[in-house]
Amino acid sequence: MTLEPHSAVPAPSLPVPPGRARGRALRRLSGVAGILVTVALTFLGLLAITFFIGRVVPIDPVLSVVGDRAPQAVYDRVREEMGLDRPLPVQFLAYVGDVLQGDLGTSVSTGRPVIDDLSRVFPATLEMATLGILIGVALGVPMGVVAASHQGSWLDQAIRVVGLLGYSVPAFWLGLVGLALFYARLHWVSGPGRIDIFYDGLVAPVTGLMLVDSLLAGDLDVFANAVQHLVLPASVLGFFSLAYIARMTRSFMLDQLSQEYVTTARVKGVPERLVIWRHAFRPILVPLVTVIGLSYAGLLEGSVMIETIFSWPGIGNYLTTALLNADMNAVLGATLVIGAVFIGINKASDMLYRLLDPRAR
Amino acid sequence: MAFSRDWLLEDSPGSRLQARLGRLYRVLLALGRNPLAVIGAAIVLALILAALAAPLLATHSPTAQNLSARLTPPGGAYWMGTDELGRDIYSRVIYGAQITLAIVLLVAVIAAPVGLIVGAVAGYFGGWIDRILMGITDIFLSMPKLILALAFVAALGPGIENAIIAIAIATWPGYARIARAETLTFRNSEFIAAVELQGASPFRVIALHILPLCTSSMIIRVTLDMAGIILTAAGLGFIGLGAQPPLPEWGAMISRGRAFILDQWWVATMPGFAIIAVSLGFCFLGDGLRDVLDPKHGEKG
Numbered sequence: 001m002t003l004e005p006h007s008a009v010p011a012p013s014l015p016v017p018p019g020r021a022r023g024r025a026l027r028r029l030s031g032v033a034g035i036l037v038t039v040a041l042t043f044l045g046l047l048a049i050t051f052f053i054g055r056v057v058p059i060d061p062v063l064s065v066v067g068d069r070a071p072q073a074v075y076d077r078v079r080e081e082m083g084l085d086r087p088l089p090v091q092f093l094a095y096v097g098d099v100l101q102g103d104l105g106t107s108v109s110t111g112r113p114v115i116d117d118l119s120r121v122f123p124a125t126l127e128m129a130t131l132g133i134l135i136g137v138a139l140g141v142p143m144g145v146v147a148a149s150h151q152g153s154w155l156d157q158a159i160r161v162v163g164l165l166g167y168s169v170p171a172f173w174l175g176l177v178g179l180a181l182f183y184a185r186l187h188w189v190s191g192p193g194r195i196d197i198f199y200d201g202l203v204a205p206v207t208g209l210m211l212v213d214s215l216l217a218g219d220l221d222v223f224a225n226a227v228q229h230l231v232l233p234a235s236v237l238g239f240f241s242l243a244y245i246a247r248m249t250r251s252f253m254l255d256q257l258s259q260e261y262v263t264t265a266r267v268k269g270v271p272e273r274l275v276i277w278r279h280a281f282r283p284i285l286v287p288l289v290t291v292i293g294l295s296y297a298g299l300l301e302g303s304v305m306i307e308t309i310f311s312w313p314g315i316g317n318y319l320t321t322a323l324l325n326a327d328m329n330a331v332l333g334a335t336l337v338i339g340a341v342f343i344g345i346n347k348a349s350d351m352l353y354r355l356l357d358p359r360a361r
Numbered sequence: 362m363a364f365s366r367d368w369l370l371e372d373s374p375g376s377r378l379q380a381r382l383g384r385l386y387r388v389l390l391a392l393g394r395n396p397l398a399v400i401g402a403a404i405v406l407a408l409i410l411a412a413l414a415a416p417l418l419a420t421h422s423p424t425a426q427n428l429s430a431r432l433t434p435p436g437g438a439y440w441m442g443t444d445e446l447g448r449d450i451y452s453r454v455i456y457g458a459q460i461t462l463a464i465v466l467l468v469a470v471i472a473a474p475v476g477l478i479v480g481a482v483a484g485y486f487g488g489w490i491d492r493i494l495m496g497i498t499d500i501f502l503s504m505p506k507l508i509l510a511l512a513f514v515a516a517l518g519p520g521i522e523n524a525i526i527a528i529a530i531a532t533w534p535g536y537a538r539i540a541r542a543e544t545l546t547f548r549n550s551e552f553i554a555a556v557e558l559q560g561a562s563p564f565r566v567i568a569l570h571i572l573p574l575c576t577s578s579m580i581i582r583v584t585l586d587m588a589g590i591i592l593t594a595a596g597l598g599f600i601g602l603g604a605q606p607p608l609p610e611w612g613a614m615i616s617r618g619r620a621f622i623l624d625q626w627w628v629a630t631m632p633g634f635a636i637i638a639v640s641l642g643f644c645f646l647g648d649g650l651r652d653v654l655d656p657k658h659g660e661k662g
Contacts, residue, residue, distance in 0.1 A: 045500030049509075053516045164648075167588045168640030172599050173615055173633035176622050180630075184623040301505035305596055309619075319508075320600050323515050335512045343503045 032351075039347050044096070046339045050332045051095050055088070099336065105329035109322065114333035117318060122337070123208025124194060125307065125314030129299040131234035136241030137292055143242070144249020148257060149276050159246055166243020171302050175236050175309035182232055190228040192311035199225050233310040240302050241295040248291045252284040286356045293349025297342045391653040398649020404642025411458035421449035423456040423609045432625045442627040444617060450627065453609035454635045460610045461639060464525055464594045469583050471529040476536025477579060481571050483537070484544025485563065495541065501534040510593055514602045521610070524603040528593050532586065539582055543575045577654045585647035588640035595636050611636050 062079045070078075079085055083094060098104075104114035147159035182188045190196065194210055203210070203217045211230070214223040256262060257280050265275050304316035311317065315334055322330035370387070374380035392398045411418060420440070427447035435442040441450040483494040501509065513527035547553060556570055597603035598612030606613060611632040618629025 041496070042500055042503050045496070046504065049500065049504070050512070053512050164641060164644045165637070167644050168592070168637050170592050170595050170599070170612070170615070170633060170636050172596065172612075173629070173636065176615070176619060176629050177626075177633070180622045180626050298505070301507045304507060304511070305599070308600065319511065323511060324601060326515070328515070331512060331515045335508055338508050339504050342505050342508075346503065 035347060035351060039343065042343050042347075043340065046336065046343065047096055047099060048092070050336050050339075051092050053335075054095075054328060054332055104333035104336065107322070107330040107333075108327045109325045109330065114329050117330065118315065118333055118337050120208070121313055121315050121318045124210075124312060125300070125303050125316060127209045127211060128230060128234050128237060128306070128312060128314060129296065129303055131230060132237030132299050132302075133241055133292065133296045135235055135238030136245050136295060139238070140242040140245030141249050141288065143246040144251075145253055145276065145281060147246065147250040148253030149272075151254065151257075156250075159250065163243045163247035163250070166240050166247070169239075171236065171240065171305040172309050174239065175233065175306050178232050178236050179309070189232045190225065192309070194229055194313060195222065195226050196229075233306050233312055237299055237302050237306050241299055244295050244298070245288075245291060249284070249288065252287055253280060256280040256283055286353060289356060290349045290353045293345055293352065297345035297349075300338050300342055388650075388653050392649050395649045395652065397645040398652075401642045401645025401647070401649060404638055405646055408458050408462060408639050408642070411455050412462040415456050415459055419449075419452035419455045421452040423453045424448065424607050432621065432628070434625075435627050435631075441631040442625070444614070444628050445621065450614070450631050453614060454611070454632055457609040457611045457614065457632065457635065458639075460521070460604055460608060461591060461594070461636075464521070464528070465587055465590055467525045468529045468532060468590050468594075469587075471525070472532040473536055473579055473583055475529075476533040476538075477540045477572060477575060478567075479533070480537040480540025480542075481544050481567050481575065484541040484548060485567055485571060487548075491541075494537070498534045498537045501531070502538065504531075506531040506589070507593055507596060510597065511600075511602070514597060519602040519605065521604040521608065524594060524597045527597070528590055531593070532590065535586065536579060536582065539578055540575045543578055544571055547571070547574060581647060581651045581654055584643055584650055587643035587647070591636060591640050591643070 062075060062082060062084060066074055066078050083091060086094075102115050104118070106112065107114050107117055110117055143159050143162070147156045150156050179191065183191050199222050203213045203219055203222050206213050206216055210226040211223060214220075214226055253276075257276075259280075262275060262280055265279050266272070270279070300315075303312075303314060304319055306312065307314045307316035308320050315338060319331065319334040319338070321327075322334060366386075368379065369383045371379065371383065374383055392402065420438070425448065427443070429447065430439070430443050431445055431447040433439050433443040433447075435450075439449050439451065441454065443449055444453070479494050479498065483491040483498075509531040510524070510527040513530055514523055517523035517526060553566060553570060556566055561570075594603055595610075595612030595615070598610040599616045601613070601616065604610030604613050606617075614632040615629045618625070618627075618632070621628045
């Protein structure tokens with residue numbers, strides 16, 4: 001499973017206004033405006049892609065409404081009602097307008113508006129991805145630092161291989177093996193699904209996040225059961241972000257450890273532990289934030305496969321189910337939402353980087 | 362003594378062929394010093410061999426069913442066991458190498474040239490051409506690859522050809538970005554100006570003088586991307602949108618084994634090992650190639 005996010009798109013260089021005092025404020029303002037324009041254009045491009053995909057589908061959307069035995073007159077009338085006789089640019093504008101109003105069409109398989117379906121399934125994905133990224137950061141960052149500070153040792157080699165495994169193990173395979181091992185053989189965790197049927201519906205969905213909801217309701221049994229279900233898929237997902245984060249942390253740390261100030265600190269007799277964690281680690285925090293953000297966005301992609309394996313009622317499962325039912329509105333809606341969240345997180349970590357790193361201002 | 366070591370390593374080669382072979386030899390020598398790269402190259406070679414010699418290596422037919430031997434554990438006549446129709450998993454994995462190799466090669470053959478040309482044209486001409494081409498590239502880049510491929514397969518319909526097209530659509534933008542960056546680094550150099558002053562058309566400059574210089578970074582990137590392409594293809598196969606049964610595609614095989622994972626673990630597990638080995642092989646080889654061809658990255662990575 002490749003969870004390496006596709007390198008954040010560098011923002012276009014903006015003209016720097018002359019003049020000093022006024023310049024700085026203006027520059028920051030135009031920087032923010034520039035990013036917002038890029039974000040808006042990217043979203044428009046995303047809409048163009050989903051619109052295009054919706055158009056090249058070999059399935060005639062009219063036929064799916066009227067059936068293939070409808071007389072030509074009925075066919076034409078429905079085609080007109082659906083607005084499919086209008087020129088493509090007009091249809092695209094209408095599509096953009098609909099999406100901006102939250103209208104993603106109706107799902108053929110569930111019979112509900114796609115946007116309602118998506119808002120119902122999204123928290124499940126969010127919950128899993130969040131625990132996944134926490135696992136990834138908690139293990140990946142120390143692993144990267146250790147690898148870099150023991151460069152060339154067997155420990156470093158082992159961590160490098162773990163990092164590369166993150167690029168070469170299929171997520172769905174790891175999920176299956178995890179289920180066979182930890183659920184079927186060892187009985188350490190619960191099986192597929194978000195919660196045992198016995199506990200289903202006991203807790204009112206306030207946030208949609210099972211862990212939070214059960215705590216709000218004060219029902220610890222439900223909480224424990226939800227954790228049992230969540231821990232395996234989140235760990236599998238976490239493995240992929242761990243691999244990427246460890247790899248990047250190692251590379252950042254190696255950069256820092258070869259700098260002269262590190263040598264200076266060592267010459268001054270600063271203990272190695274302090275050299276690593278206080279001197280070398282601090283400067284990589286800023287790029288790490290970006291890496292973590294990108295990795296978090298990448299987990300959305302990974303969740304598609306993991307959710308299918310674990311019957312996790314999230315957006316990935318919704319997408320694959322829709323794909324198999326040829327439910328195009330649901331497919332495009334889910335694609336759009338995943339794409340939008342992906343772009344949003346990418347741009348947010350890009351902006352955060354600019355805010356945190358004085359050199360990027 | 363035409364192909365002796367000295368002839369290959371000569372500092373002032375007498376012909377273009379000698380210079381090229383010499384460079385290749387040096388790259389291979391450097392690769393040979395990196396154990397992981399050697400392992401990677403061996404795995405990739407094994408994949409190619411398995412694909413070419415599948416009928417010789419396989420012990421059974423990949424599609425012949427033998428219901429009396431269904432779900433046999435690994436060992437004896439069936440090295441990796443059999444699946445729910447009694448087909449030999451080892452033979453299917455071997456034949457699956459053909460499919461994987463075909464997918465990987467076709468995606469590379471479609472996506473790399475498209476990305477190369479888009480990037481080189483954008484970098485060479487600059488201005489509004491650059492802005493439009495890179496704008497489109499960035500939109501594709503801003504989407505998760507798997508999701509993009511899934512959406513396109515949904516539109517095109519399931520099947521291995523459509524899966525290849527969809528993966529290629531999701532893959533080319535990365536190459537366009539690299540080709541543009543490379544082009545920009547020598548866009549204003551003197552040898553380009555010299556060719557232009559001789560009256561070479563933009564087409565000629567790009568095709569003969571810019572594209573060849575982009576190839577080494579492209580080779581690195583394509584090799585490193587192979588793992589991702591294999592995983593995406595297997596993922597599409599797993600969901601049921603890629604290669605269709607009875608093709609022995611690894612992802613689709615895992616999908617079939619899903620129903621038996623709790624008791625007959627080998628059905629789903631064995632093809633997974635093949636995917637991991639081949640993807641790791643490409644990663645190792647790509648890492649090694651990067652160290653050799655791109656000294657900027659040096660010991661890091």
